[in-house]
Amino acid sequence: MDVLDKAKVVSGLGTADRQPYVCLSCGSAFEIQYHSCPACGGYDIRRAKWVE
Template sequence: MSLARKLARVVCATDPGPEETYECKTCGATFSLDRQTCPDCGGCTIDRTDWDVVVSG
């Protein structure tokens, strides 16, 4: 991912939609499905954005 795209994510950051429950910890990209690697940056650390939904749901 280019530096400009990373900066745009930070500057224009919004809360992920309800369907985007996973986030790449390397670049901040969000996904609706759990992935092994990030398609944007190739990072391997993808976690849930909100564990409260899993625990209370």
């Protein structure tokens, strides 16, 4: 990853190598933010970068 790619990821303009949303109940990762987790039915879906 070069400097420009890293800047895009950090600024939110690019895509990271992992899924941007994660369920805190079961740990499943998703590309879109669901209101409830399709895997476990939990309601705690957060942006992965906030959980780090």
